[in-house]
Amino acid sequence: MLTINNLEAAIGEKQILKGINLQINPGEVHALMGPNGSGKSTLASVLAGREDYEVLGGQVEFNGKNLLDLAPEARAGEGLFLAFQYPVEIPGVSNTNFLKAAVNSVRKYRGQEPMDAVNFLKLIKEKMKLVEIDQSFLSRSLNEGFSGGEKKRNEIFQMAMLDPKLAILDETDSGLDIDALRIVAGGVNTLRRADNAVLIITHYQRLLDYIVPDFVHVLYQGRIVKSGGKELALELEEKGYDWIKDEVDALA
Amino acid sequence: METIDKPDFKQLVLSQLEGEPPTDTLRQRAAEIFSGLTVPTTKHEEWKYTNLKNVLARPYTFAAATEVVPDRVAHFMEQYEEGTANVLVFVNGFFVSEHSHIASAESAVAICSLQEAWAKFPETVEKHFGQYAGFTDHLFTAMNTALASEGTFVWIKPGQVVEQPIIIHYIADAHAGNTIAQVRNLFVAGAGSQATIIEHYNSTTSEFAPLTNMVTEIFVAPNARLDHYKIQNEEANASHIGMTKAHQERDSYYANTTISLTGQVVRNNLHIDIAGSNCEAFMNGLMAITGNTLVDNHTAVDHQMPHSQSNQLYKGLLDGKSSGVFNGKIFVRPDAQKTNAYQSSKNILLSESANMDAKPQLEIWADDVKCSHGHATGALDEEPLFYLRARGITLDNARALLMFAFAADVLARVQYEPVRRYTERIIAQRLKMDVYDD
Numbered sequence: 001m002l003t004i005n006n007l008e009a010a011i012g013e014k015q016i017l018k019g020i021n022l023q024i025n026p027g028e029v030h031a032l033m034g035p036n037g038s039g040k041s042t043l044a045s046v047l048a049g050r051e052d053y054e055v056l057g058g059q060v061e062f063n064g065k066n067l068l069d070l071a072p073e074a075r076a077g078e079g080l081f082l083a084f085q086y087p088v089e090i091p092g093v094s095n096t097n098f099l100k101a102a103v104n105s106v107r108k109y110r111g112q113e114p115m116d117a118v119n120f121l122k123l124i125k126e127k128m129k130l131v132e133i134d135q136s137f138l139s140r141s142l143n144e145g146f147s148g149g150e151k152k153r154n155e156i157f158q159m160a161m162l163d164p165k166l167a168i169l170d171e172t173d174s175g176l177d178i179d180a181l182r183i184v185a186g187g188v189n190t191l192r193r194a195d196n197a198v199l200i201i202t203h204y205q206r207l208l209d210y211i212v213p214d215f216v217h218v219l220y221q222g223r224i225v226k227s228g229g230k231e232l233a234l235e236l237e238e239k240g241y242d243w244i245k246d247e248v249d250a251l252a
Numbered sequence: 253m254e255t256i257d258k259p260d261f262k263q264l265v266l267s268q269l270e271g272e273p274p275t276d277t278l279r280q281r282a283a284e285i286f287s288g289l290t291v292p293t294t295k296h297e298e299w300k301y302t303n304l305k306n307v308l309a310r311p312y313t314f315a316a317a318t319e320v321v322p323d324r325v326a327h328f329m330e331q332y333e334e335g336t337a338n339v340l341v342f343v344n345g346f347f348v349s350e351h352s353h354i355a356s357a358e359s360a361v362a363i364c365s366l367q368e369a370w371a372k373f374p375e376t377v378e379k380h381f382g383q384y385a386g387f388t389d390h391l392f393t394a395m396n397t398a399l400a401s402e403g404t405f406v407w408i409k410p411g412q413v414v415e416q417p418i419i420i421h422y423i424a425d426a427h428a429g430n431t432i433a434q435v436r437n438l439f440v441a442g443a444g445s446q447a448t449i450i451e452h453y454n455s456t457t458s459e460f461a462p463l464t465n466m467v468t469e470i471f472v473a474p475n476a477r478l479d480h481y482k483i484q485n486e487e488a489n490a491s492h493i494g495m496t497k498a499h500q501e502r503d504s505y506y507a508n509t510t511i512s513l514t515g516q517v518v519r520n521n522l523h524i525d526i527a528g529s530n531c532e533a534f535m536n537g538l539m540a541i542t543g544n545t546l547v548d549n550h551t552a553v554d555h556q557m558p559h560s561q562s563n564q565l566y567k568g569l570l571d572g573k574s575s576g577v578f579n580g581k582i583f584v585r586p587d588a589q590k591t592n593a594y595q596s597s598k599n600i601l602l603s604e605s606a607n608m609d610a611k612p613q614l615e616i617w618a619d620d621v622k623c624s625h626g627h628a629t630g631a632l633d634e635e636p637l638f639y640l641r642a643r644g645i646t647l648d649n650a651r652a653l654l655m656f657a658f659a660a661d662v663l664a665r666v667q668y669e670p671v672r673r674y675t676e677r678i679i680a681q682r683l684k685m686d687v688y689d690d
């Protein structure tokens with residue numbers, strides 16, 4: 001589904017990704033962990049098409065297409081979804097109008113007719129339950145004045161509405177209380193299928209108690225330096241990142 | 253060097269005054285003042301950002317009452333829900349009775365052309381006409397006072413709540429040539445009354461460029477409430493110079509919303525005198541312009557008495573080579589303690605060639621007041637744009653959504669819904685927005 005080959009990227013003069021290799025297949029859940037500044041969020045941003053980053057080298061193939069050639073909206077049309085680390089507040093745009101615009105834009109990209117009002121409301125009602133959000137949520141401005149937990153739940157709600165092939169969760173768990181964390185994880189688990197995949201970017205092992213990954217990768221200094229199964233996350237939780245840093249530094 | 257366009261325009265007006273010498277003392281005084289004033293250039297502080305040279309250089313004629321071609325003007329009267337409203341239509345400044353209809357009872361509100369009002373309600377007209385819109389240093393107001401004969405008179409009787417809006421269409425019919433239309437309005441809101449008045453300016457398209465010079469005087473009696481809209485959608489070659497002057501008595505509410513959508517040079521002066529305590533004044537403005545349009549909003553609120561508040565919210569969306577000006581003055585006199593006066597001007601430049609000049613001017617002589625002002629001009633934020641695009645929304649639609657969002661707080665202040673919908677529709681069409689739901 002997603003093949004990242006030797007991806008290098010910079011912001012301004014500073015190179016952050018120094019050769020990322022990663023393969024994600026349908027049905028898999030990958031967790032990407034690593035200390036602050038290792039490049040986790042940069043990878044998410046580059047994949048979603050944020051223009052602040054310059055790709056210096058490498059390829060990314062997504063469902064047979066060259067992802068890096070596509071505009072952000074086309075990536076979403078192809079089925080890529082980024083749950084933002086810091087969801088943007090947009091006063092004056094209601095959640096409903098935003099969702100309608102997003103759902104119908106993606107449908108248009110895929111050559112489908114716009115969804116009519118009845119089916120759209122039905123879809124909203126169904127997906128709202130997943131993340132336990134309230135009807136009043138819909139008429140509010142997008143993320144405006146939302147608590148941290150509400151914002152993250154709204155990201156998962158959007159994910160449910162857009163039904164992506166690959167969802168990248170960029171620190172969706174950071175700062176969540178345990179109830180919100182359970183809701184977010186429950187939403188993601190419900191959406192898991194054999195034909196879609198999830199890339200979870202996180203600092204903490206805690207989320208992985210609820211969304212169990214098939215693979216765990218450690219990103220350090222712009223490279224994936226270690227990969228393993230879910231037990232790697234537990235080891236990192238227990239021992240921190242220093243032993244990995246030591247291993248890498250010893251090789252250097 | 254400023255060249256010699258000045259005498260031409262002035263000469264034109266002076267010739268007109270010679271041909272139709274004013275008979276009453278007010279008009280005579282206005283004509284005298286006019287002849288002593290110079291046509292403003294950009295050296296004039298009040299016209300620093302708005303160059304009238306090209307607009308005033310045209311060989312204008314003064315509009316005469318011409319035959320109205322229904323096909324040219326009828327569609328302008330279908331913009332709001334007008335069937336049950338009070339509707340007045342003026343073409344080139346002249347009242348067109350066959351397109352006008354009054355729905356409200358005259359016992360609640362007198363609505364007629366100003367000429368008719370001089371005959372029917374001489375005392376009320378005399379009491380207020382020319383009393384508020386000062387012209388000693390306003391060339392165009394002096395010109396209007398000396399020459400304008402027609403416009404709208406609205407007199408809301410004390411204690412009356414007028415449910416039906418009063419919609420006035422001013423149509424500059426450019427087929428008549430490079431004409432100057434002069435419009436003169438007088439709105440009197442009696443004590444404890446309430447009404448909504450919409451002034452809507454349009455023009456027809458031809459090779460000629462019309463100029464409208466309008467003055468609206470408004471008297472808001474104690475405890476009266478008036479919602480007043482000025483909507484401008486004149487064609488890109490039509491210019492507009494306007495003075496709206498409101499006088500508020502105690503406990504009154506006056507809200508002005510000025511929406512400018514196109515035109516060549518559009519100058520809106522909006523002055524409010526708060527002459528009683530416990531008044532509320534709202535000044536809302538939205539410009540959504542492109543091409544070579546210039547829109548200049550000059551506001552002034554004069555707090556003369558205590559315990560009142562004024563609130564100015566001006567927003568601009570500027571595309572193409574358009575320019576915007578916001579100049580907002582707040583005066584708080586020594587007696588006007590406990591005044592709250594707010595002013596905000598926010599603008600988005602959608603192209604590199606668009607330009608905005610904003611200038612706040614606060615003069616505060618009272619010590620126990622709250623006043624604030626804020627001005628910001630910038631491009632659309634990248635972060636929200638990326639967020640929307642990452643959800644599949646195309647760049648054009650994402651920009652359109654954000655522009656609507658930007659204008660939302662001004663539009664939210666538009667109490668009369670047909671005006672809000674009209675404005676949203678025009679902006680949506682301009683943005684070629686297909687995500688907009690009516």
